Amino acid sequence: MALSITGIAPNTGPKSGGNTVLITGTDLNTVTTVTIGGTPAVTFTAENAFLLRAVVPAHAAGAVSVVIGDGTTTQTLAGGYTFTAVDASEPLVSTLARKFRVDVNTGTLSVPVWTQVRAVTDFKPARDNNLEEDDDYDSDGYGSKTKTMINWGAEIKVGRKIGFSTGVYDPGQEALRLASEEFGADGSMQIRYYDRNGGPEAYMGIGTISWEPEGGEAKALDVATCKIDGQGKLARVPNPVA
Structure with missing residues (x-):
């Protein structure tokens, strides 16, 4: 090259x-x-x-x-x-939580096949910072903390829907559900989430998958919550639709 x-x-x-x-x-x-x-x-x-x-x-x-x-x-x-140039007088317009799209890699790390997770009704990306105290004698009695680790994850709530003519569950959802039943590498998936409107927010990482059906009474819809616990770095990536 x-x-x-x-x-x-x-x-x-x-x-x-x-x-x-x-x-x-x-x-x-x-x-x-x-x-x-x-x-x-x-x-x-x-x-x-x-x-x-x-x-x-x-x-x-x-x-x-x-x-x-x-x-x-x-x-x-x-x-x-x-x-x-930043225009301080420019009107600001709210963005919506539903701007995010979530994809899972149903291929391999070397040859990824990105499959959209459809019927998402709620998506919550999360980061948890580990802070350690690093104050010393020269801090004049004031405390100090420094970030030493970042844990990331995401929670995806989905409606369990099937194809109108095929009767088959959404392939993205099914990939996550099946991964949740496995151990080790088979129980993890590479995911990415990004602003479907082409904005700068776009991230990718590998995480362990959990799948929890909500159940409910006779009139309730079939809903499940997928939890992703990050393994290693959550990387910023170019937005694939930018």
Whole structure:
């Protein structure tokens, strides 16, 4: 492979900078310089050869080029990023909880097949930070805590619905339910959730699956709650519909 840059997401952000972007391409693990609009990125880290995470610097409003280099050659994404001016008087519009879409990988890690989980009625992503006290004699009597670990998970409530003509349960739901009955790797799945409108919120990780039917009285609908307990990192990823 040779060094290349194919995209950046999100491709817009405030002129004050400070937001994180994901750069896609090849040989990104060899990158030694990243500039956005001619200004070096605040920080950058190659996740692998195809994905690089960078923190955007401040810059005047307008479209700029993104340039990466490996010490020998450079590659440019012309006009790849746009700095926007913040308008404090701009009206704000509420977003909705139902903006999130959830997919499960029914393929393999090397060849993923993303299958949507349909009939979601409630979705709650969660993070739990472990904080340890790190105050010392020089803290002037004030306490101090530092984050040492992040646990993540999600709770998905679904309506148990079948195809109108096939009579078959939703494949995404079924993949989760069947995984909940297994142990070890077979009891875990790779999931991703993201803003279905193309917004910047998009995450992916592997978690252990639990499945709890709610039951109920005769007139109740068939509803189940799927709980995902994260195993390792929950990574920010480019939004697949951006």
